[in-house]
Amino acid sequence: MTSQATFGDLLLSARRQLGHAGGAASGTGDVHEAAHGMLRLVTVMARYPGDLCSPVEAVPRRDWPVLHAWTRASLEARQALASAAGLLQPHAARPQPDSMTDRTFAARLETAAVSLAAGRDLLQTHFAPGPRGGRRPRSDWALAITSPPVTRALLAELASMAQQIAPQGASLALSPDARGTAGARRALAAACQWLSIFSAAIATAHLEEPVSAGDRELLLAIPLNELPPRRLPDGSEPVGNLCDAVTGSAQRARHAAWITAAQATWSPGTSETSLRRLSAASTLTSHHCEVLLRSLAARPAPPGAANHNVELLRAADAAGRARAGWLHVAKTLDQVTTDTPGYLSQSADEARNLALWTGRLAYASPQWTLVCGPAHPARDPESLAPEPDDVPRVVAAIQYACETLTQLARADREHIRTAVRAGRILVPTRSLPDGYDVPRPYAEAPPNRIDSLLTAYQHAGEASATVRDAVARIAETTQAPSRMLTAARSAARVSIGGSRGTALDRAYDAAVADERRDQPGPVERILRDLGLTTRELLSRGAAIDHAGEQLIVAAIGKPPPPEHGRRNAKTRRQSAVTAALISQALTSGDPYTIALLHSRTQRQREPPEPEPEPGL
Amino acid sequence: MNRIIRAHDNLREASGLPAVLDAAYNAFEDMLPVIRAYDDPADGTFAAFVMSAASVADGRDAIAWAPSLPPRRLGGPPAPGEEPHPGTSAAEAAGALAGLTRLLATRLAQAARSAPDDRDRAACADAWRHARDIHALLTGTEP
Numbered sequence: 001m002t003s004q005a006t007f008g009d010l011l012l013s014a015r016r017q018l019g020h021a022g023g024a025a026s027g028t029g030d031v032h033e034a035a036h037g038m039l040r041l042v043t044v045m046a047r048y049p050g051d052l053c054s055p056v057e058a059v060p061r062r063d064w065p066v067l068h069a070w071t072r073a074s075l076e077a078r079q080a081l082a083s084a085a086g087l088l089q090p091h092a093a094r095p096q097p098d099s100m101t102d103r104t105f106a107a108r109l110e111t112a113a114v115s116l117a118a119g120r121d122l123l124q125t126h127f128a129p130g131p132r133g134g135r136r137p138r139s140d141w142a143l144a145i146t147s148p149p150v151t152r153a154l155l156a157e158l159a160s161m162a163q164q165i166a167p168q169g170a171s172l173a174l175s176p177d178a179r180g181t182a183g184a185r186r187a188l189a190a191a192c193q194w195l196s197i198f199s200a201a202i203a204t205a206h207l208e209e210p211v212s213a214g215d216r217e218l219l220l221a222i223p224l225n226e227l228p229p230r231r232l233p234d235g236s237e238p239v240g241n242l243c244d245a246v247t248g249s250a251q252r253a254r255h256a257a258w259i260t261a262a263q264a265t266w267s268p269g270t271s272e273t274s275l276r277r278l279s280a281a282s283t284l285t286s287h288h289c290e291v292l293l294r295s296l297a298a299r300p301a302p303p304g305a306a307n308h309n310v311e312l313l314r315a316a317d318a319a320g321r322a323r324a325g326w327l328h329v330a331k332t333l334d335q336v337t338t339d340t341p342g343y344l345s346q347s348a349d350e351a352r353n354l355a356l357w358t359g360r361l362a363y364a365s366p367q368w369t370l371v372c373g374p375a376h377p378a379r380d381p382e383s384l385a386p387e388p389d390d391v392p393r394v395v396a397a398i399q400y401a402c403e404t405l406t407q408l409a410r411a412d413r414e415h416i417r418t419a420v421r422a423g424r425i426l427v428p429t430r431s432l433p434d435g436y437d438v439p440r441p442y443a444e445a446p447p448n449r450i451d452s453l454l455t456a457y458q459h460a461g462e463a464s465a466t467v468r469d470a471v472a473r474i475a476e477t478t479q480a481p482s483r484m485l486t487a488a489r490s491a492a493r494v495s496i497g498g499s500r501g502t503a504l505d506r507a508y509d510a511a512v513a514d515e516r517r518d519q520p521g522p523v524e525r526i527l528r529d530l531g532l533t534t535r536e537l538l539s540r541g542a543a544i545d546h547a548g549e550q551l552i553v554a555a556i557g558k559p560p561p562p563e564h565g566r567r568n569a570k571t572r573r574q575s576a577v578t579a580a581l582i583s584q585a586l587t588s589g590d591p592y593t594i595a596l597l598h599s600r601t602q603r604q605r606e607p608p609e610p611e612p613e614p615g616l
Numbered sequence: 617m618n619r620i621i622r623a624h625d626n627l628r629e630a631s632g633l634p635a636v637l638d639a640a641y642n643a644f645e646d647m648l649p650v651i652r653a654y655d656d657p658a659d660g661t662f663a664a665f666v667m668s669a670a671s672v673a674d675g676r677d678a679i680a681w682a683p684s685l686p687p688r689r690l691g692g693p694p695a696p697g698e699e700p701h702p703g704t705s706a707a708e709a710a711g712a713l714a715g716l717t718r719l720l721a722t723r724l725a726q727a728a729r730s731a732p733d734d735r736d737r738a739a740c741a742d743a744w745r746h747a748r749d750i751h752a753l754l755t756g757t758e759p
Contacts, residue, residue, distance in 0.1 A: 272677060273674055276669075276670035276673055277670050279670075280666045280670045283666050284662075287662065287663075290657075323657060327655065327666070330666065330669060331652055333670075333673065334648050334652075334669065337673075337677045337680075341674070341677055341678060341742070342674075342678075355663075370663050370664070371663075371664055371753050371754075371756050376660060428676070428677065428680045430641070430680065430685075430687065430689060441682075442680065
């Protein structure tokens with residue numbers, strides 16, 4: 001569908017390298033060079049669980065049993081890989097260029113390490129560094145990457161690689177034909193033991209909660225977070241290229257919406273021009289999706305899929321309702337304005353481009369544009385998808401467009417809400433009843449207009465989500481490449497389960513929560529409120545906040561105190577003094593903290609047990 | 617369509633900067649319900665009408681920044697809204713709207729050149745650009 005590199009490309013490249021039976025199998029080669037290659041590979045592998053379990057890395061080993069099986073496995077994996085690296089370090093020798101051939105075990109380890117490092121870099125493109133050292137999502141894929149299904153699949157892949165390497169390394173270490181000192185051989189053999197321990201830890205977690213084929217497929221499908229180039233039609237594009245262009249412009253629009261989500265208080269992009277253009281373009285894109293779905297429904301149904309065309313028509317009806325929803329947004333926007341006229345945001349510009357490309361795909365005329373002209377006939381179903389195999393690519397283009405529309409509705413609703421709080425949504429004074437006496441051309445929008453606007457966006461978002469879900473079902477049955485979007489959204493939902501609202505709401509809530517984790521704690525916040533900007537003071541404030549969090553977590557993690565004369569954890573949380581710190585500890589996202597606080601709450605509901613006597 | 621005809625007449629007859637600004641503001645304002653009444657997805661003009669409406673609202677808001685715009689509508693409140701004329705097609709409505717935007721572009725360009733206040737000139741220039749865009753969307757040509 002697109003030529004974007006995926007994580008799977010790099011992971012499978014590494015796997016291919018390790019799968020070759022080279023020097024290790026024949027027992028020849030240099031042990032020191034193999035130690036170097038393995039050290040590089042193990043170091044890269046250790047960074048993956050490092051990315052996943054950094055919030056829980058400080059958990060003492062005695063508390064690991066309270067952790068989830070896969071969280072525990074990731075900690076054990078990290079420890080095993082660190083132990084292997086520690087053993088290899090003193091014996092690793094950089095390979096001599098003339099001794100390296102592509103087929104030696106050491107060379108293959110080095111090459112696999114490069115592929116695996118590139119794979120990690122690819123995943124990191126979905127994150128940006130937060131101001132306080134955390135990671136902030138830069139794409140909607142970020143939520144899927146940090147989701148339990150994907151992290152499980154990733155750990156399972158790494159463990160499988162470790163399982164591939166361990167016997168080869170052990171064979172080389174024990175081979176009389178290999179070159180190397182006895183110490184290096186022992187270290188290599190022991191490191192391979194640690195790799196086996198790593199595999200065993202993951203296998204145990206896998207038994208408790210297996211990794212599904214779908215999880216693995218999703219992991220491999222994670223794309224590089226790189227925007228496809230902006231394209232403009234020249235009228236000569238065949239349908240396949242038009243589908244790619246729709247997908248590309250949908251990705252660009254979605255990315256722009258994501259990037260601007262947190263900027264509405266100040267961004268000039270929150271302008272009436274942008275809001276109006278985006279709603280108008282989204283009205284047209286919804287309309288084009290309806291036209292495309294009806295064209296696909298006019299094709300003969302695939303054998304054995306009698307409901308296929310019914311599903312397409314249902315999705316087309318849903319797209320019609322989404323169009324009506326977006327049109328209502330556009331009409332409601334006629335009644336308000338903003339404080340930054342004239343500026344066109346990137347998301348509005350990309351949304352217009354998406355409307356243009358979907359129009360080119362939907363209509364027969366290769367010169368179709370957004371401007372007026374005679375009524376254009378829709379593209380002939382046989383021209384849209386001449387063969388059954390062509391249907392999935394059109395479905396994929398529609399799914400990308402609908403996914404983007406849903407996100408744009410959500411993003412602009414959030415923009416409006418934030419802009420309202422900042423007093424940026426206005427109305428022309430002339431539009432107010434005569435009773436208003438405002439000596440300026442614009443006044444803050446009355447609450448009823450704001451409510452109408454937010455409601456209109458909500459309805460447009462819900463209608464867009466309905467058509468998106470309907471198209472997602474069609475993508476699944478037609479095996480369209482875009483079905484990974486659905487899988488990614490499901491994974492993200494698992495990652496942030498528990499919140500209310502739609503999946504997209506939850507995705508945004510997670511992003512907001514992620515943002516909140518980068519917010520200062522109560523002490524640091526007070527210092528900032530006092531106007532202090534000295535780095536040293538702020539760092540000390542942050543350290544005190546962190547120590548406070550740790551203290552509370554440790555206190556709550558201890559056995560429950562007696563009922564009489566002591567305050568339980570629930571009471572502690574009701575304390576105004578500690579509430580902020582506990583809240584901060586919870587919003588840190590540390591699974592260990594959350595597990596402790598939640599398990600503590602559970603225990604509060606159970607009958608109290610007698611407090612153990614000291615010393616028992 | 618009476619609304620558009622009235623707006624056309626008022627704009628043509630407006631004299632003096634405040635009256636031109638008032639008539640131009642009202643013209644943009646009066647175009648909106650007409651455009652919205654004709655944005656039928658089954659019609660070939662759907663895309664143009666939907667995109668034009670955004671420019672119409674932007675044009676109206678641009679004029680509102682002009683200091684010389686009277687704070688209240690001259691000549692009293694607007695006439696009540698109207699449904700699409702039964703005998704008028706979307707293409708005919710587009711033609712009438714295009715005629716009004718052509719006049720809007722002309723009057724706003726004149727005002728942008730002659731207004732003494734910079735902010736009036738800037739507001740007229742912005743609104744003129746929107747009028748030009750609407751005309752292009754409705755007819756495929758510049759006024």
